[in-house]
Amino acid sequence: MVEVIKKIFFALIVATLISCSSSTTDDASPTSMAMDHNDSHDHHHDHGNSLDVSQLTDPPTVSISGTATETGEVNLNFAVKNLELVPISPPSEHESGQGHLHLYVDGVSVAMLHETSYVVTDLTKGLHNFRVAISTNDHREYHVDGKAISDSISIEIEEGEETPEVDKGITVEVKNGTVVDGLQRLTVDVGEQVSITLLSDEDDMFHLHVYDLEVSLTAGQPETLQFQADVPGVFEGELHEAGYQILALEVS
């Protein structure tokens, strides 16, 4: 009997040791290298979420223009140079000179496009920001001199629904590789309007799970995400680049 238990512990300890050693040598392990070989963009935080094309003589460019049309609608047009726009589905490997557009409305990722026009609907009354960036086939944004190749425009919507009043809000600040004041928690009721303001000292991408809201963050620039909390549960809000959770949203 004692022998049996000794074996259990021995097995557990061995497992732990194996685990520890695998994790510390993670970047050099054969599996990890084999994976890099297969797919160079697997480790997002290792290779970054961007592709620098500063060395090109004619790097791609993009510009955005738009007009408010009907109630709560905006017609956007994009002018793209030095880039062939290709559909995102089926997913494909990076090909230089190819890519698609990422569109953000008020910092929130809303669409990936290979067309040069798009209609945003259901906008609320007030000023909205529309930002377009160009991305590789494998969803890395093209950069020149450390900055994303992008353009943005602000359009005032005069006729539209009033922005619903925020019931509960929180500000999450990320500084020096961790969350200021520890992991932030927000508890709300189902159906409430929630506002999450995010501020990071590095460029990153915030993702709220299940609600699947993504906010592109620029260092030092606060972005606010507003939505109705309609799914109950506890949800993780994480930073993609940094790779850790910064918010726990409890909806009950």
Add this chain to the structure above:
Amino acid sequence: MVLIFNSLFAHGVGGRSDLPISEWIAAWSGAMALLLSFAALGLLWHQPRFPKLLNGHLISKLVKTSQVVAATARLVVLVLFFVVLAACFIGPDNTVANIAPTTVFIIFWVGVAISSAIFGPFWKTVSPWETLGKLLDKSRTVVTRPAPNWLTSGWAALIPITIFHWLELAYHHGSSPRVLGWSILIYTVFLLALAWRWGWAEARKAEGFGVLFQLIAAISPIFKGEDNRLKVRLPFVGISALNMSGPSIAIVLAALGGTAFDGVSRTGWWLDLAVGKSGGGLTVVNTLGLAWVALIIGVAYHQASRIGSRLTSDQNFAQIFGGSLIPILIGYDVAHYFSLLILEGQAFKILLSDPYGQGWNIFGTADHAINWTVVSTTVIGWVQIGSIVCGHLLGVLFAHDRSVELWSKRTALRSQYPMLMVMVLYTVMGLVLMTG
């Protein structure tokens, strides 16, 4: 409009946890479980009842068709196995968009475990490794060499279970489709190599998942009789026919430890401890946490068995009561993963229509969305409480039945104190983890 999210998940798949259970409900449930357990100790029955109920009744009509059904199911699962394995490498390199993580962590690990508890030993019939191993055996004349002790003893089965938990709960890239692909491939080659050397009958003992699901299947009302015919009996009584060896106990304890750590890693306390950690640092913290929780679970059972052995002068105390751990494990599984199975599990039918992310729609389900409100949070909460408490009670009942079978009333009663202590510990732990 298509959105693709490349996410880093902390717990295999899913960035959602269940709402914390209110502390007073948890406290009441715990108190009730305790009270009923003590009642079970002395007041219930003084004669063993489970062994008499073991025989069951034949499901006569199913027998004739069962061969055809089994062969079809075996083929379907084998095809699915290769489809998912291929998706690991050629599908989108993304936890949510690829079918593999959902299939492995939800459909296979949680789905098959819970289904085994309900439908019995079906996994042994359909498992792709069983099929491949048997095919390998058939393809040549098996050389009968004596297999080494590490294989025949059953300890080898602990390796895949341990590595699986580490990938799921500790390694920060464990839910990456590519990592899963390599793991499945290496494991399959490993099993087939063992089968090549010593035959599948021996190699099977290293297939930890099969061993675990087979143990869990013992609590099902459906079982295979001596003549390989399907029979029914009362649920749970089958545990008394189980022979819980040392490795079997270790595997069940490891699965229990893994599930408990999954719970720990969702508590506010753990989130505060791990905040800001990513990559290799996160892996180290999670690995230590996983080992630590698994040790607590293991030490508790070890200590209880030692005390029990002394009280009853029976060296096999741990093996005799090992079966009690199975309903407790299923209770933990349901409590932690019931919502994952019915909510995140819906992704399986969506992804199955387009397993390689090519824009296909084979079954017409590719554009479905997950219905996150298919069960209310109230129902989830009660299922969680109910499964932990029921798992505990069934464990206690089984242990009680076993003890009156083996010993005099006095010794039987005494033998139950250490078992009760360890089961109360697991139950309190399970309930506390659900309060957030």
